[in-house]
Amino acid sequence: MATRISPAERMTEAMDKMKGGALWTSIFRPGSIFRKGYTDSPRNRSYVIMNSVLYHLHPVKVKRHAVKVSYTLCLGGLSFFLFIMLTVTGIFLMFFYRPTSAAAWNDIQTLQTSVAFGLLVRNMHRWAAHLMVISVFLHMSRVFYHGAYKAPREFNWVIGVVLLLLTLMLSFTGYLLPWDQLALWAVTVGTNMMGYSPVLGDQVRFALLGSVEIGTETLLRWYVLHVLMLPFVIVIFMAIHFWRVRKDGGISGPL
DSSP, rough: OOOOOEEEEEEEEHHHHHHHHHHHHHHHTTTOOTTOOOOOHHHHHHHHHHTTTTTTGSSSSGGGGOOOOOHHHHHHHHOOOOOOOHHHHHHHHHHTTOOSSHHHHHHHHHHTTSSSTTHHHHHHHHHHHHHHHHHHEEEHHHHHTTTTTTTHHHHHHHHHHHHHHHHHHHHHHHHTTTHHHHHHHHHHHHHHHHHTTTTHHHHHHHHHHHHSSSHHHHHHHHHHHIIIIIHHHHHHHHHHHHHHHHHTOOOOOOO
């Protein structure tokens, strides 16, 4: 006599068959709770972290000292938070700014006097830029003090130095955009210093000015550097930096 299968058993059998299929296994990686035959074990919990894009932002194990605020002072996370704030406020400012020598200064004045919350957002952007430079510098000082630049983290230390230089360049290029006397003299001094570089000094200065002297082309080039090129490069290096922190064993500490 044939044994009757209940609807619940049929459903379980269909789910097991679906979980064993190629489509299901291509979506849910090994160690996922949605995989067939999953068991709660340290190995599978590690697989959940390592095979997930979202969970991989956090290491499988965290050292006890790494969760103390007094150890890291949250300087790395604070630097990243300030970069996000600069991105959001910068997009707001882009709606009311035109990178031309005839309109830049007037647009800044209009933004501060006639746009709702314009002065607030601009000051948030300006102060976040200053604080990001300070936080990145203090973050690298903390890393150096704790010896976190030593093996196997030498490569990530170099990435951090590059991020510091990019942060300084991002701050300097934004300094020109109001197109006031401070900005004009700042770009004059900066480009003249680059002009004295050996071999390619004159070519670098011409590329940054867009001409033989400061003009609208200069403002446009520094605007593109500030809002497009430098943020794009910083995002790439930050992604590498975060990835190396996880791959190098998480936040380092005293032996």
